[in-house]
Amino acid sequence: MPRILIEEQGHKIEVPILLTAVSGKIRVKNRSIVNEYGTPVAVRRDGFALSNYVEWQIGYDVVKKEVEKLAESSLPDTEFIGANGKTKALYELSEYIWYFYKWGIIEKRDLEEVVNYLNSIPDNNLIDNNSELQIDRSHPMAKSINGFDFEYTQVKYPLLMHKFHGYEIVTEIKITEKQYAVGTQPMLYLCFPITELKTQNNLIGRTANAKEVANFEITENNISVFLEMLKMFGILSNGHKHDVLQIINTILL
């Protein structure tokens, strides 16, 4: 991803969003009216529609050893130790909050409030420990399809959606299997309509240019959403809680 643009005077951060990415953390998707379900859009072929939105698996850290990714952070010298023991720098979500704290728009007590909130949440209330948010598998049933005998089950993944009132921004928490252990792994996505993007030419009704980039603006009008998101990250799991508390420590330094 290209680096963010920081307007110190205007207290504004412009995040470049690559609209044509077919893999990676940011995708343009389409929300069907029928079931609110998002499917990826081939924007170079099919163009943009009003029902399109950006799905962004936003991060909050970068491992310092990952030099290439570290170069994407505007704060490569910041430092904290992640729950996984790795030395990390602020990145994306934590980076934005760092600037708005420095600019005095986010105040010390806002951050302390998040710390107090997270410290008040018992471990077994964290999302990955929540017994109502586990991956569920239905009992197998015999099913014959075109002469083949199958056992049929449904694997059920919880999905949580939170709307930030007054904003066109939504977060989705998808709960999937952990990669190398038994248990679940919640993943947080930030979603907003493509109409929120700043572009030179209106997107709707046209196809994307090669490697087209549009900007998402973070200002004092919407930074509170990002602070709420950091708070929400902190309730995903013990590891996330540790990371978020360390990040706030680092910002307050």
Place this chain on the structure above:
Amino acid sequence: MPRILIEEQGHKIEVPILLTAVSGKIRVKNRSIVNEYGTPVAVRRDGFALSNYVEWQIGYDVVKKEVEKLAESSLPDTEFIGANGKTKALYELSEYIWYFYKWGIIEKRDLEEVVNYLNSIPDNNLIDNNSELQIDRSHPMAKSINGFDFEYTQVKYPLLMHKFHGYEIVTEIKITEKQYAVGTQPMLYLCFPITELKTQNNLIGRTANAKEVANFEITENNISVFLEMLKMFGILSNGHKHDVLQIINTILL
């Protein structure tokens, strides 16, 4: 993946399986007794257990333009046009069947039977058109978690499992969203216990060596399973049906 070893005399194909792959089409997984659910195993760290199995997203073709992958096929000069209009060569599943047909172990009528079977399946009986095998999403419910208001839904993915009687081989068909369109996309996985692998040293109870490879043997004793799998591929979708029919044409040439 390293290339397969073809023993023309012994009518045997050895497929090298990279046990330590953490991504890609082959993974070592562990099946929990509690819910039959497979989770990936860190074989370098945690070692192998009797409950481990190989999950292999087996393919049947390679696009000829993909030179690097084409080099993994032992039949790069074979040719057919896939449902997506691309020129392809036989690979993996279709490659194995090509040899066993050439060796006279699979007979012409075996392949013709698959053709007749597939031609007898109406389009709307194909798995991706099956109304009972769609991705389901429960109606959203309000749910408050640690003070955040969420809408909670369950996204339900169908999973089909077929056991080949008399073999330790299972196929799983996972149904997921299509990447660039509305609709479902069935994916076929071949699973077998790690005890089916040929290794120099017994796997159970030890960790994997760096880049350790073990062999899976295809012989006249289990090739019928692979033919059944080709048949099963043909009922996944119209595109798969087209491909399988073209593959059989190519083998019979």
